[in-house]
Amino acid sequence: MHLNYFAARVAGCLILGASLPAQAQEIDGTTLFNDNCAVCHAEGGTGNPGFAPPLNRPAFWQAMDAPTDYVAAVVIAGLHGTMTVDGQMYAGLRMPPLPQIEDAELAAIATYVAGELGETEADATVESVAAVRAELPDNAALMAARPAE
Numbered sequence: 001m002h003l004n005y006f007a008a009r010v011a012g013c014l015i016l017g018a019s020l021p022a023q024a025q026e027i028d029g030t031t032l033f034n035d036n037c038a039v040c041h042a043e044g045g046t047g048n049p050g051f052a053p054p055l056n057r058p059a060f061w062q063a064m065d066a067p068t069d070y071v072a073a074v075v076i077a078g079l080h081g082t083m084t085v086d087g088q089m090y091a092g093l094r095m096p097p098l099p100q101i102e103d104a105e106l107a108a109i110a111t112y113v114a115g116e117l118g119e120t121e122a123d124a125t126v127e128s129v130a131a132v133r134a135e136l137p138d139n140a141a142l143m144a145a146r147p148a149e
């Protein structure tokens with residue numbers, strides 16, 4: 001009887017342990033990107049010509065001082081302006097602000113975009129995203145932060 005109870009507890013812990021990776025997957029940057037961003041930027045951030053720019057541009061991200069902060073700020077505040085990316089002009093478009101994405105999720109997304117797509121050592125954290133959210137740059141500052149391409 002006691003032994004069975006003990007065995008059940010151990011099994012319960014094992015199941016709990018086994019469910020942890022599944023929880024971690026919920027804040028997987030690739031999945032979150034596909035769910036929140038790919039509708040416009042396409043899976044893998046390859047972009048939609050004339051509609052939403054590609055984000056898989058290592059030279060762009062590597063030329064930035066704080067690439068994950070830029071991603072976080074653009075997502076929270078949105079962005080509008082004219083930009084030319086890979087010879088394609090994106091004019092009069094507006095990325096809608098997505099402030100409802102939580103800090104931990106946005107950290108994973110920013111790390112995916114700047115780190116994986118941008119091939120930088122980017123590692124956004126809940127704290128770095130919260131700091132961006134607390135002092136959001138305005139649209140002009142965001143446009144000015146973009147390195148020339």
Ligand code: HEC
Pocket residue numbers: 033036037038039040041051052053055070071074075079080081082083085090091092093094095096098101109113146
């Ligand atoms: C409804 C479509 C849409 C969605 C959804 C969207 N974006 Fe955008 N995004 C745009 C457009 C359009 C632009 C270009 C805005 C402009 O031309 O000023 C843009 C620009 C950007 C830029 C700036 C690129 C540069 O070259 O400076 C980043 C970074 C970005 N988006 C990241 C994201 C991320 C990350 C997500 C998901 C959390 C996301 N976007 C979701 C439409 C979208």
